[in-house]
Amino acid sequence: xxxxxxxxxxxxxxxxxxxxxxxxxxxxxxxxxxxxxxxxxxxxxxxxxxxxxxxxxxxxxxxxxxxxxxxxxxxxxxxxxxxxxxxxxxxxxxx
Amino acid sequence: xxxxxxxxxxxxxxxxxxxxxxxxxxxxxxxxxxxxxxxxxxxxxxxxxxxxxxxxxxxxxxxxxxxxxxxxxxxxxxxxxxxxxxxxxxxxxxxxxxxxxxxxxxxxxxxxxxxxxxxxxxxxxxxxxxxxxxxxxxxxxxxxxxxxxxxxxxxxxxxxxxxxxxxxxxxxxxxxxxxxxxxxxxxxxxxxxxxxxxxxxxxxxxxxxxxxxxxxxxxxxxxxxxxxxxxxxxxxxxxxxxxxxxxxxxxxxxxxxxxxxxxxxxxxxxxxxxxxxxxxxxxxxxxxxxxxxxxxxxxxxxxxxxxxxxxxxxxxxxxxxxxxxxxxxxxxxxxxxxxxxxxxxxxxxxxxxxxxxxxxxxxxxxxxxxxxxxxxxxxxxxxxxxxxxxxxxxxxxxxxxxxxxxxxxxxxxxxxxxxxxxxxxxxxxxxxxxxxxxxxxxxxxxxxxxxxxxxxxxxxxxxxxxxxxxxxx
Numbered sequence: 037x038x039x040x041x042x043x044x045x046x047x048x049x050x051x052x053x054x055x056x057x058x059x060x061x062x063x064x065x066x067x068x069x070x071x072x073x074x075x076x077x078x079x080x081x082x083x084x085x086x087x088x089x090x091x092x093x094x095x096x097x098x099x100x101x102x103x104x105x106x107x108x109x110x111x112x113x114x115x116x117x118x119x120x121x122x123x124x125x126x127x128x129x130x131x
Numbered sequence: 132x133x134x135x136x137x138x139x140x141x142x143x144x145x146x147x148x149x150x151x152x153x154x155x156x157x158x159x160x161x162x163x164x165x166x167x168x169x170x171x172x173x174x175x176x177x178x179x180x181x182x183x184x185x186x187x188x189x190x191x192x193x194x195x196x197x198x199x200x201x202x203x204x205x206x207x208x209x210x211x212x213x214x215x216x217x218x219x220x221x222x223x224x225x226x227x228x229x230x231x232x233x234x235x236x237x238x239x240x241x242x243x244x245x246x247x248x249x250x251x252x253x254x255x256x257x258x259x260x261x262x263x264x265x266x267x268x269x270x271x272x273x274x275x276x277x278x279x280x281x282x283x284x285x286x287x288x289x290x291x292x293x294x295x296x297x298x299x300x301x302x303x304x305x306x307x308x309x310x311x312x313x314x315x316x317x318x319x320x321x322x323x324x325x326x327x328x329x330x331x332x333x334x335x336x337x338x339x340x341x342x343x344x345x346x347x348x349x350x351x352x353x354x355x356x357x358x359x360x361x362x363x364x365x366x367x368x369x370x371x372x373x374x375x376x377x378x379x380x381x382x383x384x385x386x387x388x389x390x391x392x393x394x395x396x397x398x399x400x401x402x403x404x405x406x407x408x409x410x411x412x413x414x415x416x417x418x419x420x421x422x423x424x425x426x427x428x429x430x431x432x433x434x435x436x437x438x439x440x441x442x443x444x445x446x447x448x449x450x451x452x453x454x455x456x457x458x459x460x461x462x463x464x465x466x467x468x469x470x471x472x473x474x475x476x477x478x479x480x481x482x483x484x485x486x487x488x489x490x491x492x493x494x495x496x497x498x499x500x501x502x503x504x505x506x507x508x509x510x511x512x513x514x515x516x517x518x519x520x521x522x523x524x525x526x527x528x529x530x531x532x533x534x535x536x537x538x539x540x541x542x543x544x545x546x547x548x549x550x551x552x553x554x555x556x557x558x559x560x561x562x563x564x565x566x567x568x569x570x571x572x573x574x575x576x577x578x579x580x581x582x583x584x585x586x587x588x589x590x591x592x593x594x595x596x597x598x599x600x601x602x603x604x
Contacts, residue, residue, distance in 0.1 A: 042486070049445060049489040050452065050466070051482055052474030064483055064544050065490070071545050072434045075507055076499065080428075083509040085516075088374050092367040101231075108215065108231040114459035123454060124465045 037065060135160045135294035140203050140351040143297055147192055147202050154189045154202035157297075158246055161204040164294040165249070172271045174280075174289035175249040176209055177217060188244040199354050201244030206296045208287050209250045210257055211342065212331040213237045220333045221253045221265040224457045224476025234331025236300065236342055236359045243358055248296055251286030255478045256448065257307055257335045259283050260550040263541055264480040271537070272315060275575065278534040281311030281550075287345050288315045298355055299345040304335050305436050306529075306554025308343045309566035309581060313529035316568040316577030318600075319345050320352045320593065321554075323586050324561035325370040328363035336443040337368075339436075339558040349567060349596035356593065370587075378587035384595040387414060387582075388424040388522030393556075396430070398549065400532035406570050406578045407528045410603050414526075417602055422522050428511045432556040435511065437548060438491050438504035444481075445488025451476065483544065508559050515560040519585040524595060526582055527553045529566040533576035553581055563589040567596050569603045 042058045042065070053061070101109075115122040133152060146152045158181060169175050188202035207213060210220040212230035214237075219225040233241075240247065254264035262270040262285025272280040273293040280289045284301030288311040291299045301308040303321040312319025320343045327342045334340060344355035363369045389411055395404065415421045453459035453472025460471035477485070491500035518525065530550055540547040557564035564583040572578055580603065584592035 045486050045489050045493070046470075048493065049485050050449075050469040050473055051477065051485065052470040053482070057482070061483065061486055065487065067543070067545050068437065068487060068548075071548070072437050072500070072504075075431050075434050075438070075503060078428070078431060078507065080506050080510040083506055083513060085509045085512050088370065092364075094364075105214075105231050108229050109456075112228060112231070112456035114453060114455075114457065121455060124462075124468055126465055 037062065037069075133157065133160050135164060135297070136292070138297060139347050140200060140297050140354055143203055144199050148197060154185050154192065154246065157202060158185050158204050158248065161248055161295050161297075168273070168293045169295065171276060172273055172289050172293055173252055173268050174270055174286045174293065174295060175206060176219070176221070176252050176267055176286070178249040179216065179247060181246050181248055184246045188246055191244045198243040200240065200358060202246060203298065204246045204248045204296045205240060205298050205300065206249050206251045206287055206290045207237060207247055207300045208284050208302055209253050210302055210333040211237060211300060213247065213250070216250065218250065220256045221267055222255045222476065222478070222481070223266040224451050224453070224472065226266070226458060228456055230331075232331065234342075235328050235363050235365065237331065239358055239361070249290070251284070251290050251299065253286055254283035255481050256333060256444070257283040257302055257304055258444070258480050258484055260306070260310055260547055261535075261540065262286060262311070263537065264478055266478055269537055272534050274315060274577070275534070277536055278576065279314065279537055281314030281534060283307040283311075284319075284345065285311045288312055288317060288319070291317055291345055291347070298351055300342055300359075301345050302332055302340055302342050303558070304339045305440065305558050306551040308345060309529050309554045309564060310550055312345055313566045313568070313577065313579035313581075314534035317345060317347055318349050318352050318565065318567055318596070319343065320356060320565045321557060321563065322356065322360060322589050323370075323563045325368050326360045326375070326587070326589060328361070328366040328369050330363055330365035334443075334447040336440040337447060338439065338443060349565070349593055349600050352565065353590070353593045353597065356589065360589065375587065380585070380588050380591050382591070384419070384523040384591065386420045386422050386522040387411075388422045388518060388525045390424050390426040390429060390525060390527065393426055393429050393553070394527050396531070396552070398531060399528070400572075402572050403528050403530070403532055403578060407580065410569050410580050411526065413603050414599065417599065424518060424522060424525070426514055426518060428507070428514050429556050431507060432511055432559045433548065433552050435504045435507045435559055436551070436555040438500050439508060441484040441488035442492050442501050443488070444484045445492065448481070448485055480544075511556070512560040515556070515562055515583075516586070524582045524584050524592060526580060529553060529579040529581040533572045533574065533578060557583045562586050563592050565592060565596055567600050567603070
């Protein structure tokens with residue numbers, strides 16, 4: 037593993053990191069992976085265990101929230117316009 | 132005069148019913164302790180306005196409608212949602228996030244008349260063993276403020292021990308209730324996976340997370356567990372009532388298994404091990420049958436944990452992107468908003484685990500890490516399930532050493548992770564487990580013993596601890 041791998045991972049994880057942070061993470065990864073690698077020497081094969089719980093299904097219906105709940109949720113929007121959540125432009129016309 | 136630090140939920144309830152004290156007296160004492168001690172300990176992140184709750188609780192008592200926890204002050208960990216209140220999981224990215232609904236566990240406490248006095252500090256998103264990873268500063272151990280209280284539920288435990296409440300709720304993913312309870316000399320209980328709803332608890336590693344009580348003694352743990360353990364349709368892994376009933380076991384615990392191969396590991400503190408051996412001898416004298424057992428796969432639990440847990444962390448934390456809630460850092464495009472919001476909003480340990488999880492789930496490593504670890508998890512679960520055909524409970528110390536100094540283990544993540552070497556076994560195998568204080572180390576810090584029980588036999592495990600806790604103190 038090298039610093040380029042860390043950069044790729046940070047892209048995948050959508051986390052902005054500077055070089056210093058990446059270097060520190062590379063060091064941490066080495067010691068953590070060395071520790072967890074101990075499981076590679078154990079042979080278990082595929083083991084199925086029985087679970088008591090089962091899949092839980094529900095109807096896919098719209099359940100509306102009360103006004104107070106909606107108010108709290110809207111207050112949590114980092115940015116808004118006319119009561120709608122506002123985000124950056126996703127599609128751009130570059131012409 | 133109420134001595135809050137000695138008072139249990141059970142005794143307080145009696146005093147409230149007999150009108151020896153009022154709810155206002157009780158809550159007032161806690162608020163006084165908060166005022167005097169929280170600045171130094173940093174156990175609570177926020178103290179709630181409880182005037183109405185105090186009045187409501189007193190009315191319940193006066194009209195004969197009190198439950199066992201009516202009027203009892205409690206603090207909840209900052210990752211448990213309480214509608215209309217900030218719940219930040221001790222993260223910078225959620226510093227102003229207000230919960231839009233309450234966890235059914237919180238709902239239950241409120242219905243029963245408990246008074247939620249505040250939310251407690253924790254390692255960010257419950258990742259840590261020392262409460263040093265909070266975006267809002269370190270929590271200190273009330274028994275020695277140069278030491279950590281353990282983590283990640285360190286704020287909850289610190290608040291209980293310093294008299295800011297009479298019980299606290301924590302969450303336990305790899306030991307986050309039991310390890311801090313052990314570090315501060317109180318009882319911490321992690322229920323069987325699925326017995327306490329996870330709805331309204333921030334998902335860290337959802338295959339392992341459980342809410343549980345932190346209390347002064349095992350009897351209080353039983354009282355609180357009775358309130359918070361119920362089926363909830365909003366949690367798809369919640370165990371249905373009929374399965375709970377079917378698996379009830381009222382038989383007294385007789386056989387205690389001791390996995391010496393797991394306990395006597397390199398790096399275990401000498402006095403911790405000595406104390407554990409003494410506890411086992413005492414239990415033998417009390418008439419319990421001590422059975423040396425072999426759990427060859429159990430020592431791999433922590434390594435398995437450090438693969439599956441970060442994998443789940445990396446997926447669960449993908450929802451924190453600065454879009455719908457939480458703090459947003461603006462940038463020229465959407466992808467930049469994600470990366471900057473997360474990069475600035477997440478602390479060091481959180482980033483470490485999200486990155487590690489992304490790695491073990493990525494193409495080329497999935498089979499050798501994640502898939503392998505899931506197989507190991509199943510094998511360890513089976514090993515414990517089979518062992519509970521032979522013994523009733525399994526004993527180990529809770530932690531390999533008592534509370535360490537603040538800053539002592541922050542530079543070496545693996546060293547820190549090893550705090551959970553005994554406790555993580557119960558999360559991997561989904562079984563109930565409890566930490567009970569027993570004796571003191573020569574450095575003055577509490578020592579502890581850890582018991583795990585058969586899946587679903589939570590009450591039996593706590594009842595056993597009620598029987599023995601005074602004998603091993």
